[in-house]
Amino acid sequence: xxxxxxxxxxxxxxxxxxxxxxxxxxxxxxxxxxxxxxxxxxxxxxxxxxxxxxxxxxxxxxxxxxxxxxxxxxxxxxxxxxxxxxxxxxxxxxxxxxxxxxxxxxxxxxxxxxxxxxxxxxxxxx
Amino acid sequence: xxxxxxxxxxxxxxxxxxxxxxxxxxxxxxxxxxxxxxxxxxxxxxxxxxxxxxxxxxxxxxxxxxxxxxxxxxxxxxxxxxxxxxxxxxxxxxxxxxxxxxxxxxxxxxxxxxxxxxxxxxxxxx
DNA sequence: CAGTATCCGTAATGATACTG
DNA sequence: CAGTATCATTACGGATACTG
Numbered sequence: 491x492x493x494x495x496x497x498x499x500x501x502x503x504x505x506x507x508x509x510x511x512x513x514x515x516x517x518x519x520x521x522x523x524x525x526x527x528x529x530x531x532x533x534x535x536x537x538x539x540x541x542x543x544x545x546x547x548x549x550x551x552x553x554x555x556x557x558x559x560x561x562x563x564x565x566x567x568x569x570x571x572x573x574x575x576x577x578x579x580x581x582x583x584x585x586x587x588x589x590x591x592x593x594x595x596x597x598x599x600x601x602x603x604x605x606x607x608x609x610x611x612x613x614x615x616x
Numbered sequence: 617x618x619x620x621x622x623x624x625x626x627x628x629x630x631x632x633x634x635x636x637x638x639x640x641x642x643x644x645x646x647x648x649x650x651x652x653x654x655x656x657x658x659x660x661x662x663x664x665x666x667x668x669x670x671x672x673x674x675x676x677x678x679x680x681x682x683x684x685x686x687x688x689x690x691x692x693x694x695x696x697x698x699x700x701x702x703x704x705x706x707x708x709x710x711x712x713x714x715x716x717x718x719x720x721x722x723x724x725x726x727x728x729x730x731x732x733x734x735x736x737x738x739x740x741x742x
Numbered sequence: 743c744a745g746t747a748t749c750c751g752t753a754a755t756g757a758t759a760c761t762g
Numbered sequence: 763c764a765g766t767a768t769c770a771t772t773a774c775g776g777a778t779a780c781t782g
Contacts, residue, residue, distance in 0.1 A: 501725060504732045507670050509724025510653045510717065516731060518646065520774080527636045536744050544633050547776055552745065562734050573743040574782080586727060590719045591636065597716055598635025599627060604709070605642060606630045608688050646754085662764050673756060678765065699763040700762085746781075754773075761766075 516561055517587060521546050521554050526584065527591050529564065533579035563587065642687055643713060647672050647680050652710065653717050655690065659705035689713065 498509070506512040517523050521543060528534060528542045540551055555578060558564045563584035569575040580588075624635070632638040643649050647669060654660060654668045666677055681704060684690045689710035695701040706714075 498725075501728075504728060506724075506728065507668070508650060508653060508721075509728060510650050510720050511671075511724070512728040512731065513720040513724040514646070514649055520640070520644065523640055524634060524636050527634060540744095542633070545637075548745075549747095549777090550775060553775090560735075561731060568744095572782090574745080576744060583727075583730070587723065590716070590723055593716045593719045594636050594639040595634075597713065598632075598637070598639040599624075601709075601712060602627075602630055602632065602635060602638040605638065605687060609686075666764095674765075675757090675767095676755060679755090694764095698762090700765085702764060744782095747779085749777085749779105751776085752774090754771100756771075757769085759767085759769105762764095 513590070516563065517590065519554050519557065521550060522558060523591055523594055525551075525554060525558065526563070526580070526587060527595060529578060529580050529584070530588060530591065533567070533577040536576050536578070539578065558584070639716070642689065643716065645680050645683065647676060648684060649717055649720055651677075651680060651684065652689070652706070652713060653721060655704060655706050655710070656714060656717065659693070659703040662702050662704070665704065684710070 501509060504512070506515070517526065524543055525539065528539060534542070536551070536555075539555075540546070540548060543551070546554075555564065555566070559566050562581055565579050565581050565584075567577045567579070569577070627635060630638070632641070643652065650669055651665065654665060660668070662677070662681075665681075666672070666674060669677070672680075681690065681692070685692050688707055691705050691707050691710075693703045693705070695703070
């Protein structure tokens, strides 16, 4: 089986050993893909996002958003009003990541059940 | 824009807030996607893998491989001989992850350059 | 509301040495 | 060759309190 339909010989490494590593550098954070997933449907406010991702702390949410912003993946729109309102959205560059997020979504939908069962069996053997 | 073409109301959470989180739990490790990427083309021996992923230490490689094996993603074939030979390969379940890995690969190939440039600019502003 | 600022624990990762 | 074992370090992430 040869699934490698690309010639990687010209791929400039920039310190990465392969393109997958580079991608991981952008969306590799523990929460980044989840954040991006929620942003697919449109802009979201900070506290909305916090509700959508129950496991994350306020601090981590801020940090991950800042990194995504720095990398040009998301846009941060601040509305000058009291109380403040900040909306996050995907940039057009960020939208190029949607196929990745979608494939992760699809996989999760189809295989989570199996994974959970598998892990429970593994625990018994421990 | 409504990209959510799936009804998630029936998706059993199993402790995850969304399917993406579940997927991340499987391939979220710093090196797992890279390892899986190399396994797409067929089985690979331990030391080959170490060469293909220069950044990883022997210890981390072992740990990540063990986790992938535990989750049923890869198969570990031990040849009883001296010197020992161990080959890793994707299970059929592991192969269901290929679309995700491929989309990460494609994205990396197309956008790494841009990311690197973007980061260099960001550094100047610091 | 949307954050910062501190402090702190632990899990993740690394370095090095050793082995069936 | 394909790992373990041990120790050290760091980075990740959490809890809590405070603020424009």
